[in-house]
Amino acid sequence: MKRNSFLAMSAVFFAAQMTLVNAQTKSEEKLNPIVQSFVNEVNNNSQLENMAYELLDGIGPRLVGTPEMLAANNYTADKLKSWGIDANLQQFGTWKGWQRGITHVDLVYPRTKTLSATQLAWSPATKKTVEAEVVILPKASSKAEFDKWLPSAKGKIVLMAQYQKIGRSDEQIKEFATPELYEKLKAEKEQAKKDFADYIKTIGYDNTTLPEAFEKAGAAGIAISNWTGIHSTNRIFGAKTKSIPMFDIDLEDYGMLYRMAEKGAKPRIKVDAQSKVLPEAKSFNTIGIIKGSEKPNEYVILSAHLDSWDGAQGATDNGTGTLTMLETMRILKKYYPNPKRTIVVGLWGSEEQGLNGSRGFVADNPEIIKGVQAVFNQDNGTGRVVDISGQGFKDSYAYIGRWLDAAPKKVKDQIKSTFPGMPGGGGSDHASFVAAGVPGFSLSSLNWGYFGYTWHTTKDTYDKIVFDELKNNVILTATLAYMASEDPEFTSREKRVMPNDDKGAVTKWPEVREPKRSSKDY
Incomplete structure (x- = not known):
């Protein structure tokens, strides 16, 4: 054998050995068996795209007070029930009824x-x-x-x-x-x-x-x-x-x-703008429950708002959050059907008019609020979760750190965290819980141009969803829910010492705000 040939063979052998070592290293990540089942299900049997089609193409935008919003409530409740999850619609108010028709505008002169x-x-x-x-x-x-x-x-x-x-x-x-x-x-x-x-x-x-x-x-x-x-x-x-x-x-x-x-x-234009003014419509949250086996009066809440503005399909605001929480509930029911604590999914209505659905839930369910272990909320776009703040809870680093540690490395390594952080005063539904002193956490995602491109715009459409990113978020959310449910300790609600503002006054913790129960209050 020639020396050059030997060196070439050696290089091939070395590369093959390195490939084998890398493959073994990747396969050697030891996950909790339940978490591993989440990963396998998401990668091999995801229902995200089917549900996105049904919700976003089939029903479309979900403006509060419209028949489409009610259809979305019924769709999500029926979907949860089809997986064996108890689900119902919880009314929190009413809103002016309306339904969009066609809009056709033509320049006719000059x-x-x-x-x-x-x-x-x-x-x-x-x-x-x-x-x-x-x-x-x-x-x-x-x-x-x-x-x-x-x-x-x-x-x-x-x-x-x-x-x-x-x-x-x-x-x-x-x-x-x-x-x-x-x-x-x-x-x-x-x-x-x-x-x-x-x-x-x-x-x-x-x-x-x-x-x-x-x-x-x-x-x-x-x-x-x-x-x-x-x-x-x-x-x-x-x-x-x-x-x-x-x-x-x-x-x-x-x-x-x-x-x-x-x-x-x-210039002259012709305008044909069709819509229907409908009777006052009831406003609902969709609530799904997997009953706890050991601590049924303690709760882990998965949170996303179901409603949207209606310039487009409401795909990234907040179809993606809704899909993430639905898929998380599906795999939890399949692989973790008897959680220690009760797991609740809340798909809120009228978030866009001031967090009304989640504020209504907080006001109307004091016994649940008293027993909440943690709330995980996802709202801002199609990207993978990259940030979790402690929302001002003094000991949040300890328990969030424990729960996050169980997630796959490629999921948790994307995430930076700020502890104890500052309490969210608005912006999305975790703030409704934080104001009530409940550990509510925003699973903040990489925005993929969200604020400039899809937030409340005519371009918030199905094609802007990146499903691989959503799969990442389902694995993360399922892991956090599982770990929070299994945790032997009830989470501390002790609040941080609040800093001074730029005027030297002590910053106040956000106050609980009443929901707007009617469009007359809007």
């Missing part, structure tokens, strides 16, 4: 073009197709001057939002512009934003009272463009009108209409 538009949540419908001239806000230096102009809005579609000269994201401008041009465009954008805010203040109105003024003046409709700063992505919230349609137009089309109106072209 040329024809179908525009990209969406009516806002709870918008009144057009009784028939409305055709009207589009106008922009007038130059006015006082409220009196603006009010003098208001009657001319009668029969018109008013463009109420700020005009954006450039529809490119800051990141794209920074990538391609010279440093000097970037700073110039940035300064111009900031000045335009300030000028518009100053204008609204000068005319004496705000985002609520201005639509009311247009409606009173007899406007045919109101159009806005609530641009996120990312190409073709707008946020969709609620209408501020009672009798005329209020809708959002994508930035590109909105800007075209604005320029036409500004240049005196007198």
Whole structure:
């Protein structure tokens, strides 16, 4: 055998040996058998994609007060029951009933073009197709001057939002512009934003009272463009009108209409915005329970909000959190059917209007709240969990550390933690429990562009879900729930010494807030 051939064979043998050693090292991670069963089930029999199709494509967005929200409540309860989990709908209030129909907006003069538009949540419908001239806000230096102009809005579609000269994201401008041009465009954008805010203040109105003024003046409709700063992505919230349609137009089309109106072209559009005002609707949380075998009056709660805004499917806010908690309950029931403590899943309604579902649950279930071991909440997007804060509980490091240690290395190594951290005052449903002194933890995920791209936007759709990331989160959540249930100790609720704020006063622990039980309170 030639020496070179021998060296080549040796290199191949060494590489093979290293591959075997690496494979053995990976396989030698010794997990708790129950945790290992979670991992195997998630990797080999995941139901996430099937449920995503049924919930997001089949039912769609889940705005409080709509038939779709009730359908989502029933779907999740039925899904839990199909796995042998006790489930029910727990009413916490009512909300104004409404159902979205089609939105069709066309430019008909000075040329024809179908525009990209969406009516806002709870918008009144057009009784028939409305055709009207589009106008922009007038130059006015006082409220009196603006009010003098208001009657001319009668029969018109008013463009109420700020005009954006450039529809490119800051990141794209920074990538391609010279440093000097970037700073110039940035300064111009900031000045335009300030000028518009100053204008609204000068005319004496705000985002609520201005639509009311247009409606009173007899406007045919109101159009806005609530641009996120990312190409073709707008946020969709609620209408501020009672009798005329209020809708959002994508930035590109909105800007075209604005320029036409500004240049005196007198553009006209046709608007067909269909929706139904329905009777007052009951608002529910979906609750699922796996009864504890040894400590049934102590509870581990899995938390996610089921409702969404309805500019899109509500996929990452919070379809992904809902899917994660449903899949976690499925595998817990399958591989850990007799937990020591009772495991509860809460899929909350009306989170988007102020954490109403979870606040209602806290208020309406004092005996459960008294016995809560821990709450694990997931809300912010499709990414893998990378952060868990102690939420201000002094001893949270000890028990969260014990529970997290049981998770697979590739899952727990992604996570940084802050202990004891500060208590969450809002933002998502764990805060409802934290305010009540209950250890509630946010499983905060890598955002994958969540806040700029999918949070409450027209792009929060199924295709933005990364299912491998959700599988990671199911393994983590199931492990934490299992360990919290098995822990021989009841978690300490001792709160940290709160620091001083920037004015030298001691920061206060968040107060328990009552839910809004009706849209009349909203």
